[in-house]
Amino acid sequence: MSQPQSEQIVLASRPHGPPTLENFRLEQVDKPTLPAGGVLLRALYLSLDPYMRGRMSDQKSYAKPVAVGDVMTGESVCEVVASDRKGYAAGDIVLAPTGWRTHAAFGASIPLRKLDPRLAPITTGLGVLGMPGFTAYAGLMVIGKPKPGETVVVAAASGPVGSLVGQLAMLVGARAVGIAGGADKCRYVVDELRFDAAIDHRAPDFAKQLEAACPKGIDVYFENVGGAIWQAVLPLLNTFARVPVCGLIAQYNATGDFPGPNLLPATMRQILSKSLTLRGFINYEFAAEHYAAFLETVSSGIAGGNIRYREDVTDGLAQAPTAFIGMLEGRNFGKVLVHVGDPSSSQ
């Protein structure tokens, strides 16, 4: 059997609740051709991110949903196979909004970011030095504004966003408390990432442990989970605490009404009585003003050993749906990537 020219994964149907493999379909298609003035790309690594769950639904949101039958949205590190675009040559490594596919072609107007493989591993462009990293930076530094001695709490602390939130908090002299699922991840958060504490949200006395780890309360809570963790954080928030709301992975899969009791009045009451700030955000809102400072801060943090990261790589585009479903269930350990192909120099 001959190797298919090109592969892609499309949204086969919209999920009801947690996505299943049936919601995705792998398709064999013709390799795209080089457009005039454009580039032809071959994907090396595809990034899988929680926001993609939102694009699978047709609820109104800040971004359009993926249409049923369309290729799943996503960003990849790619190698330029052929180029008719000035400044791009075969062999260059670029970040591109390819979607979940092995090959993609872009015209002259699509912004592509070149990566220099000598400066950092190319996969970091999808993680600590890419969108997840900037999400952590913007939410923490622009909205959270931690001060020395304050306490910063973040969930999914072993993941690409949470791990950087805590490490940036420590860089400004704040205390970092991570929440993660399971002993292995908690150990990693304390031993490798050097957070001041890590709490396992699966522990039966999780709320008590969190309180014990935050003896001076919480000044910044970087929200990327929602649900039960928010309920444990809420009573610990200090007056004037800031809550950048970056994600709500605990509720992405829910369908229909949420059963009672109604927890909104208690949250509103805390917002009022503690003068809290809750601020939702999407990273690109802050890119023009803060992206350069982010790259500078995090690059030098990595170089100096103050910022560490971890990747969870799955092999083969066909495995992307399985890896994505596992990530939504918290089974990943680090930034989730799918290895789609190798650079031509190593082939």
Place this chain on the structure above:
Amino acid sequence: MSQPQSEQIVLASRPHGPPTLENFRLEQVDKPTLPAGGVLLRALYLSLDPYMRGRMSDQKSYAKPVAVGDVMTGESVCEVVASDRKGYAAGDIVLAPTGWRTHAAFGASIPLRKLDPRLAPITTGLGVLGMPGFTAYAGLMVIGKPKPGETVVVAAASGPVGSLVGQLAMLVGARAVGIAGGADKCRYVVDELRFDAAIDHRAPDFAKQLEAACPKGIDVYFENVGGAIWQAVLPLLNTFARVPVCGLIAQYNATGDFPGPNLLPATMRQILSKSLTLRGFINYEFAAEHYAAFLETVSSGIAGGNIRYREDVTDGLAQAPTAFIGMLEGRNFGKVLVHVGDPSSSQ
């Protein structure tokens, strides 16, 4: 029977749900004596405000609850009866944190604000030129930051805070939409306060009417109610909308759990997907920086006829509990004051 020297109203018991007359007790006590270096005051008007409901409960909040048996918290316009304090003389009119009583004495260190009866009616020091007015100013101008052409929505729009929120919004060129209870109040909000629209929250199609009154969505929602009104506002909020959270009168009387469905996830989802800002506040957080500008803006607005206000005056300290309960039920029309005594010049 001789006239009692002095009267006060104490918290007789904590309310479960809406306060009742049984939660208050009128007491006859000796008139306080002039402390060394201090002042002896006689109350003329007592201010009744929604925040006092919070002080009747012993839930943790930004301020200590009133102890059972203690005088209810509150601020009054008073006449100085006798003074041993520099700068204060008998006959002066001052604002003072007297609580619900006819007479009060203060030592040298308690801050008192002198009012000039020639500049504005003295009751405005408890309303449009006092705490409620500054609450409206700070929440709208410092947190809400309305821009010309934007839409500002406020509930309890005929009340002392809401009426000023809308009038200040119009002063900066924004569109003001008020929510009020009943046709009379709505008429007042449009005809007298000149809001662009007013919606009766008791109308069965309230949410639809609100949507029709906000064809370009809502950019600033000044939250002083919560509950069903928040649910109608939430889907209309625009991306980057600001929500100063000033009060939650709809939920102050609730006891125990709120029945389901759980409305928190939907609110969190909107915060995230629309990059909303929710910010709780207490007016005095902003006083040092903004009080002078507030007095200047609102005084000149009143003088120029751009800012109007309305008072709802009940006669006699003994009637304060009834007036307070009515205010929590929305039966007042304008700033709620209790007339406790007359200036000596008019006696």
